[in-house]
Amino acid sequence: MTALFAVAAKEIRDGLRNRWVVAIALIFAFLAIGLAWFGPAVSGTVGFAPLATTIVSLSSLAVFLIPLIALMLGYDTVVGEDESGTLTLLLTYPISRLQLLGGKFLGHAAILALSTVLGFGAAGLLIAALTQQLDSAALWREFGFFILTATLLGWVFAAMACLISVSVTEKAKAAGLALVVWFGAVIVFDLALLGLLVATRGAVGELGRVVLPYLLLLNPADVFRVANLVGFAPARSYAGLANVVAADTLSPAVLVAVLAGWAALTFALAAWRFQRRNI
Amino acid sequence: MTAAPAIALEGIGRRFGALTALNGVSLTVPEGQIWGLLGHNGAGKTTMMKLVLGLLRPSTGTVRVLGLTPTGPEAGALRRRIGYLPEAVAFYDDLSGREALRYFARLKGRPAREADGLLERVELAAAADRRIKTYSKGMRQRLGLAQALLGDPRLLLLDEPTVGLDPIATGRFYQLLRDLRDQGVTTLLSSHVLPGIERHVDRVAILGGGRLLASGTMEELRAATPLPVSIRLCGTWPPGQWQDLVSDPRISVRRHAAGDLEILVPAGGKLDLLRQLMAAEGVADISLTPPGLEALYAHFCHPDSPRRETP
Structure with missing residues (x-):
C-alpha cells in the first residue's frame, strides 16, 4: 500500500510541478466565466447568464475538453517510463504491476478532481455571486452534480490513457492512439449514431426509441452529456441527440454509476493488459 | 546468513518466439564475490539479469536467487534484498537527485x-537538490548506483555500470564494490569494456550466443586455454644469437624495432624458457604478460579464429 501511495504522490507532485493542475484549473475557470459572460451576448444582452444556463453550455464544451486533457495527462504514463528505462527498474522494486498502475491512475484521478473542483468551483462561486444566486441550494446541487460528473468523465479517460499506455511500446503511438480514442468518443460515435437514425428513419420505430438511450451508454462522453443536458429543464432545447433520451429513462444516479463503472472497467482492462506486457 | 548461493542457475533457457536468447546456462555465484558478466551485444547478458531479477520467467530450467525463486510469492521479499542498475537508465529529469532517490526509497x-x-556515499550530496536534467552522465550513473544500494541489498545486479564514468570515478566505483564485498555483498556486473575490468572482478562469466562459454577466475580461464604467455626481452645481443634460445617449435618470436624481442610461449614452457633467458648474455630486462581478458574473451567467443596474441 505504501508503494501505491508513493507512486500516486509522485504523480500528483509531478502534476503540480509541471503546472498541469494550475493549467487545467485555469482553463476550466476561464471557460466557465467566459461562457457565462458571452453566452447572453449572443442573444443580445450583456452581463452574466445564470449558473444553470452556464452549466449547460459548459458541459457541451467540457465533453470535448475533459477527455482530451485526461488523455494528454496520462497517455505516456507507462510507455514513457518504459522508453526512459525506469519501468524495468520500478518492476524490480517490491511493487506489483497493479500497485504501480493503480498509483499512477490514483495520482491522475486526484489531479483531475483537484483541478475540476478548483477551476469550476471558483468560477461557479464567482458567477453565482455576480448574479446574486449564492443562496440557491437547488442550483448548487446541480452545479455539484456537474462537477461530480465532469470529474468522473475525467477519470474514465484517465483510465483510457492507462489502457493506451500499457498497450503500446512507443510514446508516439500512444499519442496517436489517444487522439483516435478522443476523436471517436466525442465526435465519431455521435455521428455514427446519428447516421444510423437517419438511415433507418421510420424503420427504427418503437424499438429504436427504447434502444437508443442504452446505445448512448456505450460512450462515456455521451453518458456525461445525457447526465448534464437532460437533467436540466432549460437544457432540453440544447441537448440535441441526447434529448432523444427521455429524462426518466435514466436517472442521474444511474448515469453516475455508469460513468464510475466505465472508469472501473477500463482501469481493470488496463491492469489486465499491463500484467501481460513484456518487459 | 543463508548458506544458499547468491545466484544459482540450472540449465536455464529463454526463448522469445523463434529467438533463443539463452540456452542451457548453468551458473552458480557464491555469496560475497564480484562477478563480471561479459559478452557482446545480444549474447544474453540482459536476459540473464532479467531472469535473476524475476522480470522474466525462464522457458526451461530453474533460477534461485539468495535461495528464493524470483518469480512468484517470494518475489516481494527477494526484491527488498536486491539492488539493480539498468543500462542507460534516464531518471526523472524534472526531479532533483534527492527527490528521485527518496521516491525510490519509499518504493522500497x-x-x-x-x-x-547514500547521496553522500556516491558523492552527490552537493548536487542533490539540482534537477537531474542538469546532471552529467557520470552523475546520473552514480545516482543509479545509489538507487541500487537502497535497503542494504545482499545482491547487486549492475548493467554496464561504468559507462560514462571517468577513470577516477571508475576506480572509486570498484572500491565501493570491494567495500561492499567485504560486508558479504555479491555483485554481478555486465560490461563490454574489457580492458582493466579483470583487476576489479573476482570471477568472470563469458556469454556468447546464449550459451555460457566459460566461467571462473582469470587463472582458471587461462588454464583452460592454450593461449601463450608473452615475454618481452630488452637487451643487446648479436644478430642471430637469439635464435638459439628458442629452438622449441611451440615458441614463436617477434622482433620489435628497438631490437626488443617478444616471445610467445605456452604456459607450460614458461619457466624453462625463463631459466634459459636468465642465463643468456645480453638480456637486460624481462617482462612477463599473461594472456589478458581480451585475449581470453576472443579465444572463448571465437575458438576457431586464428590465435590472437596479447598486445
Whole structure:
C-alpha cells in the first residue's frame, strides 16, 4: 500500500510541478466565466447568464475538453517510463504491476478532481455571486452534480490513457492512439449514431426509441452529456441527440454509476493488459 | 546468513518466439564475490539479469536467487534484498537527485534519510537538490548506483555500470564494490569494456550466443586455454644469437624495432624458457604478460579464429 501511495504522490507532485493542475484549473475557470459572460451576448444582452444556463453550455464544451486533457495527462504514463528505462527498474522494486498502475491512475484521478473542483468551483462561486444566486441550494446541487460528473468523465479517460499506455511500446503511438480514442468518443460515435437514425428513419420505430438511450451508454462522453443536458429543464432545447433520451429513462444516479463503472472497467482492462506486457 | 548461493542457475533457457536468447546456462555465484558478466551485444547478458531479477520467467530450467525463486510469492521479499542498475537508465529529469532517490526509497519501504546518506556515499550530496536534467552522465550513473544500494541489498545486479564514468570515478566505483564485498555483498556486473575490468572482478562469466562459454577466475580461464604467455626481452645481443634460445617449435618470436624481442610461449614452457633467458648474455630486462581478458574473451567467443596474441 505504501508503494501505491508513493507512486500516486509522485504523480500528483509531478502534476503540480509541471503546472498541469494550475493549467487545467485555469482553463476550466476561464471557460466557465467566459461562457457565462458571452453566452447572453449572443442573444443580445450583456452581463452574466445564470449558473444553470452556464452549466449547460459548459458541459457541451467540457465533453470535448475533459477527455482530451485526461488523455494528454496520462497517455505516456507507462510507455514513457518504459522508453526512459525506469519501468524495468520500478518492476524490480517490491511493487506489483497493479500497485504501480493503480498509483499512477490514483495520482491522475486526484489531479483531475483537484483541478475540476478548483477551476469550476471558483468560477461557479464567482458567477453565482455576480448574479446574486449564492443562496440557491437547488442550483448548487446541480452545479455539484456537474462537477461530480465532469470529474468522473475525467477519470474514465484517465483510465483510457492507462489502457493506451500499457498497450503500446512507443510514446508516439500512444499519442496517436489517444487522439483516435478522443476523436471517436466525442465526435465519431455521435455521428455514427446519428447516421444510423437517419438511415433507418421510420424503420427504427418503437424499438429504436427504447434502444437508443442504452446505445448512448456505450460512450462515456455521451453518458456525461445525457447526465448534464437532460437533467436540466432549460437544457432540453440544447441537448440535441441526447434529448432523444427521455429524462426518466435514466436517472442521474444511474448515469453516475455508469460513468464510475466505465472508469472501473477500463482501469481493470488496463491492469489486465499491463500484467501481460513484456518487459 | 543463508548458506544458499547468491545466484544459482540450472540449465536455464529463454526463448522469445523463434529467438533463443539463452540456452542451457548453468551458473552458480557464491555469496560475497564480484562477478563480471561479459559478452557482446545480444549474447544474453540482459536476459540473464532479467531472469535473476524475476522480470522474466525462464522457458526451461530453474533460477534461485539468495535461495528464493524470483518469480512468484517470494518475489516481494527477494526484491527488498536486491539492488539493480539498468543500462542507460534516464531518471526523472524534472526531479532533483534527492527527490528521485527518496521516491525510490519509499518504493522500497526505506526511510527518506537513507536516501540522503547514500547521496553522500556516491558523492552527490552537493548536487542533490539540482534537477537531474542538469546532471552529467557520470552523475546520473552514480545516482543509479545509489538507487541500487537502497535497503542494504545482499545482491547487486549492475548493467554496464561504468559507462560514462571517468577513470577516477571508475576506480572509486570498484572500491565501493570491494567495500561492499567485504560486508558479504555479491555483485554481478555486465560490461563490454574489457580492458582493466579483470583487476576489479573476482570471477568472470563469458556469454556468447546464449550459451555460457566459460566461467571462473582469470587463472582458471587461462588454464583452460592454450593461449601463450608473452615475454618481452630488452637487451643487446648479436644478430642471430637469439635464435638459439628458442629452438622449441611451440615458441614463436617477434622482433620489435628497438631490437626488443617478444616471445610467445605456452604456459607450460614458461619457466624453462625463463631459466634459459636468465642465463643468456645480453638480456637486460624481462617482462612477463599473461594472456589478458581480451585475449581470453576472443579465444572463448571465437575458438576457431586464428590465435590472437596479447598486445
